[in-house]
Amino acid sequence: MALLALVCLASLLWGAGDVGPARAWSVLMGQGDPEARFVVGSLRLPRTLIGLMVGVALGVAGALLQAVTRNPLAEPGLLGVSAGxxxxxxxxxxxxxxxxxxxxxxxxxGAMAGCLCVLGVARFSGAGNDPVRLVLAGAALTGLLLSLTSLLLLFDQRAADEIRFWIVGSLSGRRLDHLLSLLPSLLLAGVIVLAVARPLAALALGERVASGLGHRPGLIRLLVIVAVALLVGAATATAGPIVFIGLVVPFAARALAGPDIRRTLWLCLPLGPLMVITADIVSRLLVAPSELPLGVLTALCGAPVLVAVVRARRLPTL
Known part of the structure; x- marks a missing residue:
């Protein structure tokens, strides 16, 4: 939480434009010139707050997907949920x-449809027992949906410009009204996550054990689908498809907190925003005065983590 607070402060102080840390700090102290106040209050503050919400949504959604599929490689961006x-x-x-x-x-x-496809593949084709096969099936679905999305660019030039800017994934240009559209989905998903956290921990021991403890595995999966759809859909509509956050954040959370899904979910709350906002700061400064799209940077950083997990000597099933 202390690291997250420092990263949020850095997000307000640093950017790709002419307003440097000194001018931004004067704004935070209640002073500053009009240009600096506009940049900090109208540009950097909304994207920082939205980065917080998007990080929470993608981190928790990744942990839920990995728990319900019992697959350490399950991630909304890899399995077609974000593409849907x-x-x-x-x-x-x-x-x-x-x-x-x-x-x-x-x-x-769209995210719910993608999530249903993922769980259908995991449950009925046997791919759920093979993490790499499930990722390959998700990659095929993602490729198909991204191709259809690109095809849409040919039909409407007005929408094409907006789609091109949005599809790469970015927090740039987001406003506070985007944040207000996120909050209802996050609150509802939070209620669902609190309800399924304990049953998910029992489901990790197997369906028979979970049923013996009085839980209903089918209902648990359905609630997880709804929660993931709410989280990924809201995050994708606001910031575009941002991949690998849902893979790296739960992976780091389990490394710190152990395999218990309840601890993992709690730890995803600060780790998700920490990773998203840090990546956003780097994307602003790496090619200043321009900005590198956030989705491109997370893909560049997350791909080596995926390769490292796949190449591990023993890839556990959750």
Whole structure:
């Protein structure tokens, strides 16, 4: 939490523009010139707050997916959940959707469809017992959906410009009204996560054990699908598809807290925003005065983690 507070402060102080740390600090102290106040209050503060929410959403969604599939490689960006949300939003943009709340709802439906495909593959094809096979199936679904999303660019030039900017994944240009559209989904998903945390811990011991303890595995999976759809859909509609956060954050949380899903979920709350905001700061400074898209940077950093996990001598099933 202390690291997260420092990173949030750094996000307000540093950026790709002319307003440096000294001018930004004067704004935080209640002074500063009008340009610095605008940059800090209207540009950096909203993207920092949205980075907090997006980090929480993607980190918790990744932990839930890994727990319910019992697969350490399950991640919304790898298994087609984020791609489903992205395709749904792109389709809505082509048909003229402009309201942020409408985009969030459509993205959540797309994420739910992607999540159902993931769990269907894991449950009925036997891929759930092989983490690498499940990732390959998710990669195929992701490739298909991204191809369909690219195809939509040919039909509507107005939507094409917005889709191109949004599809790479970024916190740049986000406003406080985007944050307000995130909050209802996060609150509802939080209630669901609190309800399924203990049953998920029992489900990790097997379906028979969970049933013997009075839990209903089918209902648990359904609630997890709804929670993941709410979290990933809201995050994707706001910041675009950002990959590997849902893989790296739960991996780090388990390394620190152990295999208990309840501890993992709690630790994902600070670790998710910590990773997203840190990556956002680096994306601003790496090619200043321009900005590197956040989704590109997380992919560059997350891919080696995926390779390291796959190449591990023993890849455990959760």
């Amino acid at each position: 949300a992205a395709f749904a939003v792109a389709l809505a943009l082509v048909f003229g959707a402009t309201a942020t709340t409408m985009r969030v709802g459509v993205a959540q439906l």
